[in-house]
Amino acid sequence: MRRMLSFRLFFLCLLCAPSLVFFGQGKASCQEPFAGQAEENSRFSLPLTIKGHFKSLNRVQKMPLEEDYHGFTGTQARLDIELTLPWPLEPGSLNLAYSQVADLLVGENAQALSGKSPFDLPDLDAAPIDEEDTVVKLHPDRLNVNWESEKFSATIGRQAIGFGTLLGFSPLDIIAPFSPLALDKEIRPGVDAIKMEYYPHPFSTVTFVAVIPAKARNRSYLLLYTLAGEKGDFNVLLGENRNKPALGFGYAGALKGMGVRAESLFFGDEHDGNNSGYALAGLEVSYLFQNNIQVDLEFFFHGDGAGDAENYNLANNDADYQTPFAGRYYTILDMSYDLTPLLKFSPAAIANLGDGSMLVSPRLVYSVSDNSEVLAFIDLSLGQSPDRDGTIRSEYGSSPRGGGLFLRLFF
16 A cells, blocks of 8 residues: 555656646746847747646545445646747747646556547557556647637647537537536547638637547538627537538527527438437526526437437447437536635536436535645435346436545646
């Protein structure tokens, strides 16, 4: 035990040391030149932004048919570097972005949880340690070049791609969606893609995205039109996602003091005829009460889900669109209330309306400083547990129970 603890501490120091060194250099590079050199240096200045984070997830959990809890620790250090290069033509700018992520996974099935992203084109990952219960993984999460002007922007390389506006689960977010009850939704994972944006009007945007991973089945070619109007924001999505034609619509606005967001997405039949089309839809309302309780409630329809628990695909390995749902009808709830200026109560829950099962996650977030916080959480699965022979009787009754602590530090 002491040996493993020493190994973790050594690893964390190893991860943080380069970040601290680069961080110090980044601060130095941002110092103002004295007046005599200001004009001369401005011609050759290379604006450099260096930031990052350190995160540590420590949790225990057990499956419904198990008697003992199992521990798991996931530690991550991330360094983000953004550089703006001189561009001779005006207006316009050339930007480079690189983000290196180092993960330490310790616990049962650590090896299984460290798999490669299905949206990466070249295999740039490295695993200095790759054992069943201990994995050290190095992964570049951003690696792209961007050129932008007043009317146009183009980004090539590994980058974040996200569509949709719903906070619980967005049907239009068809590239790499977050799980509805994910503890951390701050940074979207990078995918290898080409993105071009055109701004024909100050309130409208035309976006083309081509996601080009190694497997042709996971590729996407999408066109998004966004219009910000007086009555709300409107989105239209058209293209092909994972070998299926896709058409989507979105709206975000306000009604009688409530935020209202609605999205729908329609998939056609797969080109090779293996799977038929289906639809997704979400309606979400947000409201801030006078006592400062923030409530976000979403009703979600999953047309590719099963009507009976016996037909649930909980592994979801063959799905064209990787949604974290097995059934058809859901409600997703997120709440937030400041108990004190430093302590926030933020419970979340999701319910399968078809089988009556639920996942409930009460959470407390304590702000340690301006750039760090600790999140304590409990995961409660409510519903019929699987039979001894493994027969599924409800979706979330088959989910693990547990809890833990999540530490986040930004620099």
